Amino acid sequence: MPMISLTIDNKKVEVEQGTSILEAAREAGTGIPSLCYLKDINVVGVCRVCVVEVKGARSLVASCVAPAAEGMEVLTNTNRVRNARRLAVELILSDHPMECPTCIRNLNCELQTLAEELGIRDVRFEGERTKHTADNSSPSIIRDPQKCILCRRCVSVCEHVQSVKAIAPQNRGFDAVVSPAFEAGLAETECVNCGQCSLVCPTGAIYEKDDTTRVWDALADPNIHVVVQTAPAVRVALGEIFGMEPGSVVTTQMVGALKQLGFNKVFDTDFTADLTIMEEGSELIERIKSGGKLPLITSCSPGWIKFIEHFYPDLLPHLSTCKSPQQMFGALAKTYYTGKAGVDPANVFSVSIMPCTAKKFESQRPEMNSSGYQDVDVVLTTRELGRMLKLAGIDLSSCPEEEYDDPMGISTGAAVIFGATGGVMEAALRTAYELITGETLPSVDFKTVRGMEGVKEASVQVGSLNVNVAVAHGLGNARKLLDAIKAGDADYHFIEIMCCPGGCIGGGGQPIPTDLGIREKRIGGIYTADEKMVLRKSHENPAIQQIYKEFLEEPLGHRSHELLHTQYVARGKYK
Amino acid sequence: MKENDCKCEHLWAEFNQTLEKNSGNRSALITVLHKAQELFGYIPREVQIRIAEELEIPLADVYGVVTFYNFFSLKPQGKYKISVCKGTSCYVRGASGVLERFSKTLGVGPGDSTDDGQFSIEVVRCLGACGLSPVMTVNKDVYALVKQESIPEILDKYAAEEVQESATDTLQRDQRET
Numbered sequence: 100m101p102m103i104s105l106t107i108d109n110k111k112v113e114v115e116q117g118t119s120i121l122e123a124a125r126e127a128g129t130g131i132p133s134l135c136y137l138k139d140i141n142v143v144g145v146c147r148v149c150v151v152e153v154k155g156a157r158s159l160v161a162s163c164v165a166p167a168a169e170g171m172e173v174l175t176n177t178n179r180v181r182n183a184r185r186l187a188v189e190l191i192l193s194d195h196p197m198e199c200p201t202c203i204r205n206l207n208c209e210l211q212t213l214a215e216e217l218g219i220r221d222v223r224f225e226g227e228r229t230k231h232t233a234d235n236s237s238p239s240i241i242r243d244p245q246k247c248i249l250c251r252r253c254v255s256v257c258e259h260v261q262s263v264k265a266i267a268p269q270n271r272g273f274d275a276v277v278s279p280a281f282e283a284g285l286a287e288t289e290c291v292n293c294g295q296c297s298l299v300c301p302t303g304a305i306y307e308k309d310d311t312t313r314v315w316d317a318l319a320d321p322n323i324h325v326v327v328q329t330a331p332a333v334r335v336a337l338g339e340i341f342g343m344e345p346g347s348v349v350t351t352q353m354v355g356a357l358k359q360l361g362f363n364k365v366f367d368t369d370f371t372a373d374l375t376i377m378e379e380g381s382e383l384i385e386r387i388k389s390g391g392k393l394p395l396i397t398s399c400s401p402g403w404i405k406f407i408e409h410f411y412p413d414l415l416p417h418l419s420t421c422k423s424p425q426q427m428f429g430a431l432a433k434t435y436y437t438g439k440a441g442v443d444p445a446n447v448f449s450v451s452i453m454p455c456t457a458k459k460f461e462s463q464r465p466e467m468n469s470s471g472y473q474d475v476d477v478v479l480t481t482r483e484l485g486r487m488l489k490l491a492g493i494d495l496s497s498c499p500e501e502e503y504d505d506p507m508g509i510s511t512g513a514a515v516i517f518g519a520t521g522g523v524m525e526a527a528l529r530t531a532y533e534l535i536t537g538e539t540l541p542s543v544d545f546k547t548v549r550g551m552e553g554v555k556e557a558s559v560q561v562g563s564l565n566v567n568v569a570v571a572h573g574l575g576n577a578r579k580l581l582d583a584i585k586a587g588d589a590d591y592h593f594i595e596i597m598c599c600p601g602g603c604i605g606g607g608g609q610p611i612p613t614d615l616g617i618r619e620k621r622i623g624g625i626y627t628a629d630e631k632m633v634l635r636k637s638h639e640n641p642a643i644q645q646i647y648k649e650f651l652e653e654p655l656g657h658r659s660h661e662l663l664h665t666q667y668v669a670r671g672k673y674k
Numbered sequence: 675m676k677e678n679d680c681k682c683e684h685l686w687a688e689f690n691q692t693l694e695k696n697s698g699n700r701s702a703l704i705t706v707l708h709k710a711q712e713l714f715g716y717i718p719r720e721v722q723i724r725i726a727e728e729l730e731i732p733l734a735d736v737y738g739v740v741t742f743y744n745f746f747s748l749k750p751q752g753k754y755k756i757s758v759c760k761g762t763s764c765y766v767r768g769a770s771g772v773l774e775r776f777s778k779t780l781g782v783g784p785g786d787s788t789d790d791g792q793f794s795i796e797v798v799r800c801l802g803a804c805g806l807s808p809v810m811t812v813n814k815d816v817y818a819l820v821k822q823e824s825i826p827e828i829l830d831k832y833a834a835e836e837v838q839e840s841a842t843d844t845l846q847r848d849q850r851e852t
């Protein structure tokens with residue numbers, strides 16, 4: 100790329116041609132506020148908060164969309180610029196319910212921060228208020244158009260990252276609203292509940308459904324036995340809510356905090372992640388041997404499951420029949436665990452802490468009751484757990500460190516990497532290799548399937564078989580693989596698909612902000628956690644060996660089929 | 675308006691042809707919507723879904739376009755179609771006020787119809803009677819030099835016609851039955 104030079108506030112800056120003025124300024128260390136802009140994803144220039152003066156141009160220029168040009172002279176901090184930015188934000192506020200103290204995004208809201216930074220003390224206009232009502236139809240996501248500033252970030256993420264586009268700008272002028280077609284509730288649409296929109300919304304207009312009250316109530320009831328499981332990705336992100344660096348591994352503090360909240364047993368979803376490897380690995384071997392449907396595709400990610408059900412129902416036979424680790428856990432908590440502990444499953448309340456909003460939907464799928472009860476009663480996101488801890492006055496950083504309870508708290512490094520894109524694949528390869536060849540792996544690390552590349556491929560020699568695998572994260576990337584399968588040019592045996600960019604560490608229930616840099620740091624945390632584990636391969640987990648001996652008998656056995664496997668629903672794209 | 679249980683099978687047949695011609699062609703959206711509006715008189719949900727599927731455009735976008743332009747409507751046109759001219763001359767001589775008065779009285783905006791299906795309002799471009807502006811029509815009746823104050827009277831006339839009609843209907847039915 101050829102370079103160009105310009106001046107920003109009289110400082111000479113060199114950038115690649117095609118860089119926007121905003122990015123050029125940021126590279127040079129000059130901050131320009133922005134609101135609708137989301138790097139590489141939403142570059143639409145609608146809010147005009149990022150305006151600057153360009154010498155020779157008559158009007159102010161929106162710097163997020165305007166490319167820097169050779170010899171350009173840019174001023175970012177003049178009276179005219181400051182007034183225009185303030186005006187832009189005041190206009191937004193004139194039609195905004197100022198409910199900050201009671202808003203879910205209070206103290207973590209970009210509109211609030213901006214108003215503060217621009218020194219807005221008074222809104223000079225009293226606008227008419229939009230009257231769109233909130234959409235509570237979805238078990239995962241709530242939309243409150245009253246707080247929507249029409250920045251379209253959610254629309255762009257849903258379209259460009261997830262290739263779903265369940266929501267779009269509707270109507271015009273004063274009636275404009277971001278919503279599904281026919282202003283339907285999200286639950287009636289092809290929305291996959293991924294919550295990526297809630298991660299990028301600058302305000303409190305799209306957010307996770309908060310289910311903390313039900314958990315508080317269960318904890319307060321002495322007759323209820325409350326168990327909790329925590330997903331791999333939560334331990335590398337929860338710390339952020341308490342001011343720690345992204346990627347800080349807070350497993351033991353989190354377990355301590357959960358015990359302090361009063362959970363009777365604190366277990367680990369990693370236990371059933373190991374179990375997933377045993378079941379899904381066996382399914383893969385079975386399909387290869389018996390000429391079953393290949394490629395086999397992973398089924399841990401409920402957003403991904405709903406996506407294939409809506410958009411590629413003809414490919415459903417490729418999906419593994421394994422439930423997600425969360426749901427395997429739920430089914431076992433009210434059968435295996437209660438049997439061992441001598442607790443009545445009717446009195447058990449099963450909570451899971453997930454990085455994910457789609458898991459709320461998953462837990463409520465009608466087929467997820469193989470224990471005879473709803474297998475998982477309530478799913479909380481990382482953000483909701485953070486909220487509970489704050490309400491209880493528990494500071495994670497000073498919380499006493501504790502270990503998970505037995506037996507469903509014992510796990511391996513292969514399970515913790517489920518939290519990052521490529522992790523399920525790597526874990527499966529570690530086990531499949533050793534089970535098939537009977538040899539010990541020279542190195543457990545399969546680095547080709549790690550990292551933020553959208554679609555990753557690898558070929559691994561396992562005994563006499565050359566296993567071709569692929570990994571995709573973010574549904575836009577998944578679509579590429581699915582189209583290849585449809586076209587008949589996907590020569591893979593096994594594919595891992597995760598709904599969210601970066602895998603579960605980038606899930607829609609994770610702390611806000613979640614951006615590329617933060618995703619990478621959390622992934623770093625995941626591999627650190629893996630390295631620290633004594634056991635790194637699922638089949639070496641003694642608790643897994645025990646559950647097969649005592650309860651399940653063998654992978655893909657009768658009980659497994661009853662409790663750990665499921666079936667899918669072909670849904671129309673638009674019902 | 676289900677494709678099968680519709681009396682207007684021939685409309686669907688023609689519309690399906692348009693769709694097939696534009697299969698997978700996202701840029702044909704506006705053209706196809708115009709065709710649908712012309713054929714059906716409005717663009718119901720089923721039609722929008724067919725367009726979304728055939729042109730491979732998310733339904734949320736199809737609906738977005740339908741609700742952005744006011745020459746597309748979501749409801750069938752009213753029995754009495756009120757068209758208010760907003761050409762330059764009419765505009766200058768108070769067409770906006772006329773339009774607003776209609777909307778207020780009927781409780782629906784341009785491009786929309788009343789829930790009972792009686793009236794719909796639309797904005798049209800110059801009707802070519804600028805000398806008599808503001809001009810408007812209700813079905814085939816033309817009204818010139820319209821004043822806001824005369825709007826209730828205009829509406830009453832059609833409402834009365836309605837009462838008359840249903841009275842005749844009843845009468846005829848009664849006669850048949852006896």
Ligand code: SF4
Pocket residue numbers: 195196197198199200202203204205206208209210211246302303304
């Ligand atoms: S969205 Fe932001 S500005 Fe609006 S009420 Fe909530 S915290 Fe306040």
Ligand code: SF4
Pocket residue numbers: 240253256257261263264265266289290291292293294295296297
């Ligand atoms: S939850 Fe996911 S699929 Fe649903 S609207 Fe948000 S981004 Fe789109």
Ligand code: SF4
Pocket residue numbers: 246247248249250251252253254277299300301302304305
């Ligand atoms: S819901 Fe949030 S992200 Fe979407 S347009 Fe509104 S303010 Fe922007």
Ligand code: FES
Pocket residue numbers: 132133134135136143144145146147148149150161162163164
């Ligand atoms: S940030 Fe540039 S116009 Fe919104």
